[in-house]
Amino acid sequence: MNAVTDNLGLYGTGVLTTLQISLLSGIGALVLGTIMAGFRVSPAPPLQWVGSAWVTVLRNTPLSVVLFTIAFGLPEIGVNGSFFWFGVTGLALYTSAFVCEAIRSGINSVAPGQAEAARSVGMTFGQTLTVVVLPQAVRTVVPPLGNVFIAMIKNSAIVGAVGVGGDLYSVGVQLTGAGGLAVIPVLIGVALGYLVLTIPAGLLLGLAERKVAIAR
Amino acid sequence: MSVLYDIPGPQARRRILIGSLIAGVVVLAVLVVVILRLAEQEQFTAEKWGPLLDPTTEEFPLVWQRIGLGLQATLAAAALAVVFSLVVGTLLAVTRIVSAPWYRWLVVGVVELLRGLPVVVTIFFAARALPALGIDLPTLAYLVIGLTLYNSVIIAEIVRAGVASLPRGQAEAAAAVGMTRGQSLRLIQLPQAFRVMLPALISQLVVVLKDTALGFIILYPELLRTAQIIVQTTKNPLQMFFVVAVIFIIINYALSRLATYVEKRLSRSRTTPDGAAPAPVVQEGAVV
Secondary structure (H helix, E strand, C coil): CHHHHCCHHHHHHHHHHHHHHHHHHHHHHHHHHHHHHHHHHCCCHHHHHHHHHHHHHHHHCCHHHHHHHHHHHHHHHCCCCCHHHHHHHHHHHHHHHHHHHHHHHHHHHCCHHHHHHHHHCCCCHHHHHHHHHHHHHHHHHHHHHHHHHHHHHHHHHHHHHHCCCCCHHHHHHHHHCCCCCCHHHHHHHHHHHHHHHHHHHHHHHHHHHHHHCCCC | CCCCCCCCCHHHHHHHHHHHHHHHHHHHHHHHHHHHHHHHCCCCCHHHHHHHHCCCCCHHHHHHHHHHHHHHHHHHHHHHHHHHHHHHHHHHHHHHHHCCHHHHHHHHHHHHHHHHCCHHHHHHHHHHHHHHCCCCCCHHHHHHHHHHHHHHHHHHHHHHHHHHCCCHHHHHHHHHCCCCHHHHHHHHHHHHHHHHHHHHHHHHHHHHHHHHHHHHHHCCCCHHHHHHHHHHHHCCHHHHHHHHHHHHHHHHHHHHHHHHHHHHHHHHHCCCCCCCCCCCCCCCCCCC
16 A cells, blocks of 8 residues: 555645635535526527527536537637636536526426415516525525535536646556556545545545435 | 526516627527637648548548547447446346345445546446456457446436335235245336336436446547547547537437437336326436
């Protein structure tokens, strides 16, 4: 196990970089996904089309193809940036499609009677949405949204594979590469690194779920 | 119509129409800006698109022949990975259901470990660890092994959910006529579970197909890797990756429509006499 114990520092920075990519992409995906979910439930057809095209395209394209298109396509049209930001952008775009679907299903899962009741006591559209529907939607959305984000942490490895250095996956590649360290201990190290990120995320998710769960 | 607003009257309909027009104009404006920007950077030239669209150029037949081969390689990897995942996943699920408590934790541990690993890691290390152990295989095998490691545990969970969603009476009746746990699973529960989980399995096919595009890290010549190679001569990354994305979108969209169709058909035909439909096993948004 020397391969792991000798390189704890490297693994540490790998975990931190992966966490950094995940946090930045997660925030981006949450913002974009919420906007797209808003588009999809809005009454204006053009916005609905944009929302559903967004989801269809990004959900059916492999993340690696999204990342390649951004990383090799954007410089072609004169947009230059670091691989890190291209990677974060790609992961955020890809994840936003799944966030959008999770949020939309949450809004749809609120019983129609809730909104009807709110309207019947004279609430406006804004009040109905913010006081009655959204608080309930948020609660049903917690489990699927959490799963999307846990999957996103794992998907950040693909960002590493496409060219961002220093994340956990890249550390594994680096350690098994030129130096030729024993492959299996390095794999165990990388696996532990991802588990360090995904298991607490899963526990937090479970906690949040219990805290906000409502019996239907 | 959403529950969030009333059925619109004439005034609201006018407002929605105006809103739609504004939104439509904004969307069109964004598209126009993007297209102008692309044109300005000479992304619509015959030089860039010719090899992909113009049959008279000399690259055209070669490029599409290679894309065809790449697509074949992608589909072969996906098909093999799905078949193996199905077999291994079912075995895992059955082991987990019938195993004695003293080794069930082992199965659960393996499932949880593989679920926590990114699929790109399992592919990379299948290609690195197996040769290190003295097992040399073609790259296709490494990709299939990597994909199977990851997807078999997902399928195991789908199978387990499928079996759990069956009415308890099915297993009880099997036990009553003297079947063992194994017989009842094999002859009574699994065939029914497979039917219930068919839509979830088709959705998982989309995930596997998308993940084959990770074959590029071990230089397996699937679609994305093929595109990477072609781009080196044609120098049109944006156009090439766009075409690859379109191919994936068409196939995957067709698959997800098929899953929805199968799910609708099953839910229609599986209603019990008292009208209670079985709980769907397909979780929305599970395909990431």
